[in-house]
Amino acid sequence: MSSLLARIARAISHRWKRSLAFALATLVVLGVLAGTANPPADSFDVPGADSQQAYDLFRDHTPAFAGGDATLVYTVEQGRITDARPKAAVQAALAKVKQLDGVISVADPFAQGGALSRDGRLASVDVRYSTEAADIKKKDGEDLEKAAEVPEASGVQMSQRGIVVDTAQQQAQAPVGELVGVGIAIILLTLLFRSKAAMGATLFGAIIGVAVGQMLLAALAEPLGLPSFATTIAIMLGLGAGIDYSLLIIGRFREQLAAGDSTRDAAAKAAATAGTAVVAAGLIVMVAIAGLLVVGIPAIGKMGLGAAIGVFAVVLSALLILPIMMGAIAKRLRPKEAAHVDPSPGFARWGSIITARPWLAIAAGTLALLVFAFPALDLRLGQPDDGNQPTSKTQRVAYDALSEAFGPGSNGPLLLAVDTPDRDAQTDAQVQRISAAVAAQPGIASVQPPITSEDGEMATIFAVPTTSPQDARTSDLIERLRDDVLPAATRGTGLDVYVGGTTATFEDFSAKVASRLPLFIGVVVGLSVLLLVMAFRSLLIPLLSAVLNLLSIVAAYGAVTAVFQDGFGASLIGVDSGIPIVSFVPVLMFAILFGLSMDYNVFLLSRMHEAYNNGDGPRDSVVHGMARIGKVVLFAGLIMAAVFLAFVTTDDVISKMFGVGLGLAILIDVLIVRLVITPAVVLLLGDRAWWLPGWLDRLLPNVSLEGHAVESVDPQAPAAPREKVLA
Structure with a gap:
C-alpha cells in the first residue's frame, strides 16, 4: 500500500495543475448530483418490537393513529377558554386546520369529554394526519401553525407540539458549532506548525473532505435511505478526523522537506508513511461506525453508514487533495527553521519520565479512567422529551401547560x-x-x-x-x-x-440497542484488532489497544452521565439535569470513539514502531517516538475535542450530548491513555510488543506503515544539521 500511495502522491504533486483541474471538475459533478437528489424521510422502525407491531396494526386498521400528529394548546390569562370570544376564535382556527392537506381528524375540545383543564383556562386539541410521521414535510407544519393561529384580540395564546410541529421547527441554523471549532483549529494549527501556509493547507484539505462527504451523502441519501441526522454526525466526525489526517500528512511532508527531499520525494514519503497510517486509521474508524449495521435497527445502521461515507471522503481528500497543495505551495510549506519540525525535547523528556516509572504511570492513568467511568454505573437509556427544550420554544410552552393542566404523563x-x-x-x-x-x-x-x-x-x-x-x-x-x-x-x-405510542417506541428502541450491544462490540473490536495486527505485525499491541480503548469509552460514558443525568455542569451548556441518555448515543459514541481512539493509537505507535525498526531498543523507541509524534497527537486531540465541544452551542439536546461526550472522551483518551498509559505499556512489553507468530505473519497481508520501500527519484539536497534528541 505504501508504494502505491507514494506513486500517487508523487504524480499528483508533480502535475498539480492538471490534478487541480480534475479535482474541480469532480467537485462540480458531485455538486450537481447532490443538488438534484431528494432526501428520504427518516424512519425509526424497530423490527419485531412490541411498539412496531402496534404501529403496524394502526397503519392497517386505524390510519389516524399511525400518521403524524400535533397537539394544539389554547390558553387564556383571564376568564375561561369557553367564554364566547375565545371559544369562537378557537373554533374558527380549528375549522381552518380541518381543511389542511393530510389532516384526518381534529378533536373538539368543547364537546362532551373534550380536553379542557379543570380551571377552564386551557383547551388541548389533538390533530392527526393520514400522512405517516416519516413522510411529514416542513410545509405541513408551517401550514398548521398558520391555520391554528388566533387573533390577538381574542385574548387566546396558542402553543403546539408533536412531530408535525418539530418538522416545521427544523430550519437551517448558523453553523456556530462548526465555525467555533474551525476557529480554535486555526489557532492550534498555527501554534503547531508556526506556518500560516501549513495551517491553511491542513484546514483546506479537511474542509474539502467534509464538503465532498456532504455531497456524497446528499446524492446517496435516497438510494441508501440515509437518515437526516447522519449528515450532522458526518460533519462532526469528518471535520475533526479530516484535520487530524491532514495535519499528520502535512507535518510529515514538512519533515521530509527539511531533511532535504525534493517536493516530489517529500510528498511520496509523506504519503507512504503518514498516508498509510491515515488509511489504516480511517479504515478502522469506518469499520467501527459501519459496524452499527449489526445493531438491527435500520435508522442506526444507516446513520453509521452515512458517517462512514463522511470519513471515507476526508481520507480521500487527505490522500488526493493535499498532494495538490504540496505541489502548488511547496516553497511556502518548507519550514523556515529546522526547529519547527525537529523532535520535541519536551515530549522526549515526558517519554523519559513515563518510561522511568511505567507501573506508576499505568496505575495513575487507570485510576483516573475509573474515576471518570464511575457515574456510568447509573447510566439510563431513554429519550429526552419537550421538557428539555428551551423555554422560548413553542414545544416547551405547550409541554409545560399540558403538564400543569393534566399532569406530565399527558405529554406521552x-x-x-x-x-x-x-x-x-x-x-x-x-x-x-x-x-x-x-x-x-x-x-x-x-x-x-x-x-x-x-x-x-x-x-x-x-x-x-x-x-x-x-x-x-x-x-x-x-x-x-x-x-x-x-x-x-x-x-x-x-x-x-x-x-x-411515541414513549413506548423509544423504550423499545433502547431495549433493542442494549440487546445487540454485545454483538456490535464483538464485531467492531474483532475487526479493529485484525486491522491493527496487519498494520503493526504485532499480536499483543492490538489486543492491549482494544482494552485501553474500552476503558476510555466507559470513562466517556461516565462523563456524559455525570453532565446530563446528574447535572454536573449542565447549566453551563444550557440543559437541565435528570435527562436520560438518548438510546442511540452510547452505541454511536462507542463506534466513533473506538475508531478515533485507534486513530491516535496508530499515529503514536507507528512512530514508535518506525524507531524500533530503525534499530532503537524498546525504551529508546518509545522516547524517540514520543518526541516525534507526541506534540502532533496532543494538538490533534485538542483540535478534535474543540470541534466536538463546540456543538454544545446548538439548541438540540442530542447534539449537545454528542458534543460533550465525544469532546471529553477525546481529551481523556489523548491525555491519559495515549500520552501516559500507552508508552508505559509498550516499554513493559519490550521486544514482545512487536512479536507476531510466524504462521499468522505468513497468513496476513503485509501493510507497511513506515514506507521503507520508497526511493528518492530526485537528487537530495544537503540536509540542515540536526540536534539529536536525548532520551
Whole structure:
C-alpha cells in the first residue's frame, strides 16, 4: 500500500495543475448530483418490537393513529377558554386546520369529554394526519401553525407540539458549532506548525473532505435511505478526523522537506508513511461506525453508514487533495527553521519520565479512567422529551401547560393496540376488562374508553401515565404492563395487546440497542484488532489497544452521565439535569470513539514502531517516538475535542450530548491513555510488543506503515544539521 500511495502522491504533486483541474471538475459533478437528489424521510422502525407491531396494526386498521400528529394548546390569562370570544376564535382556527392537506381528524375540545383543564383556562386539541410521521414535510407544519393561529384580540395564546410541529421547527441554523471549532483549529494549527501556509493547507484539505462527504451523502441519501441526522454526525466526525489526517500528512511532508527531499520525494514519503497510517486509521474508524449495521435497527445502521461515507471522503481528500497543495505551495510549506519540525525535547523528556516509572504511570492513568467511568454505573437509556427544550420554544410552552393542566404523563400517552380479528359481543367485554385492568395500575392517571376501528378488527386504548415520558417510572410502567398486567388480562381470551405510542417506541428502541450491544462490540473490536495486527505485525499491541480503548469509552460514558443525568455542569451548556441518555448515543459514541481512539493509537505507535525498526531498543523507541509524534497527537486531540465541544452551542439536546461526550472522551483518551498509559505499556512489553507468530505473519497481508520501500527519484539536497534528541 505504501508504494502505491507514494506513486500517487508523487504524480499528483508533480502535475498539480492538471490534478487541480480534475479535482474541480469532480467537485462540480458531485455538486450537481447532490443538488438534484431528494432526501428520504427518516424512519425509526424497530423490527419485531412490541411498539412496531402496534404501529403496524394502526397503519392497517386505524390510519389516524399511525400518521403524524400535533397537539394544539389554547390558553387564556383571564376568564375561561369557553367564554364566547375565545371559544369562537378557537373554533374558527380549528375549522381552518380541518381543511389542511393530510389532516384526518381534529378533536373538539368543547364537546362532551373534550380536553379542557379543570380551571377552564386551557383547551388541548389533538390533530392527526393520514400522512405517516416519516413522510411529514416542513410545509405541513408551517401550514398548521398558520391555520391554528388566533387573533390577538381574542385574548387566546396558542402553543403546539408533536412531530408535525418539530418538522416545521427544523430550519437551517448558523453553523456556530462548526465555525467555533474551525476557529480554535486555526489557532492550534498555527501554534503547531508556526506556518500560516501549513495551517491553511491542513484546514483546506479537511474542509474539502467534509464538503465532498456532504455531497456524497446528499446524492446517496435516497438510494441508501440515509437518515437526516447522519449528515450532522458526518460533519462532526469528518471535520475533526479530516484535520487530524491532514495535519499528520502535512507535518510529515514538512519533515521530509527539511531533511532535504525534493517536493516530489517529500510528498511520496509523506504519503507512504503518514498516508498509510491515515488509511489504516480511517479504515478502522469506518469499520467501527459501519459496524452499527449489526445493531438491527435500520435508522442506526444507516446513520453509521452515512458517517462512514463522511470519513471515507476526508481520507480521500487527505490522500488526493493535499498532494495538490504540496505541489502548488511547496516553497511556502518548507519550514523556515529546522526547529519547527525537529523532535520535541519536551515530549522526549515526558517519554523519559513515563518510561522511568511505567507501573506508576499505568496505575495513575487507570485510576483516573475509573474515576471518570464511575457515574456510568447509573447510566439510563431513554429519550429526552419537550421538557428539555428551551423555554422560548413553542414545544416547551405547550409541554409545560399540558403538564400543569393534566399532569406530565399527558405529554406521552400510551396507545394500546388490541388485535380483535373475530370481534363479537364477548370480544367487546374482554377489551373492556383489559381497559379496566390497565386503569387499576399504579402509575396510570387515566384511561379513555376503548375506540374500535371502522373495520372492527382492532381496538385502541389510550392510557395516560402519571409521570413524564422521560421519567424512569414510565419505563417501569411500560415493562410492568407488558410483562404482567396485559398477559394476565388477556389470558384465555385469544386477544393480543401491544403497547405503542411515541414513549413506548423509544423504550423499545433502547431495549433493542442494549440487546445487540454485545454483538456490535464483538464485531467492531474483532475487526479493529485484525486491522491493527496487519498494520503493526504485532499480536499483543492490538489486543492491549482494544482494552485501553474500552476503558476510555466507559470513562466517556461516565462523563456524559455525570453532565446530563446528574447535572454536573449542565447549566453551563444550557440543559437541565435528570435527562436520560438518548438510546442511540452510547452505541454511536462507542463506534466513533473506538475508531478515533485507534486513530491516535496508530499515529503514536507507528512512530514508535518506525524507531524500533530503525534499530532503537524498546525504551529508546518509545522516547524517540514520543518526541516525534507526541506534540502532533496532543494538538490533534485538542483540535478534535474543540470541534466536538463546540456543538454544545446548538439548541438540540442530542447534539449537545454528542458534543460533550465525544469532546471529553477525546481529551481523556489523548491525555491519559495515549500520552501516559500507552508508552508505559509498550516499554513493559519490550521486544514482545512487536512479536507476531510466524504462521499468522505468513497468513496476513503485509501493510507497511513506515514506507521503507520508497526511493528518492530526485537528487537530495544537503540536509540542515540536526540536534539529536536525548532520551
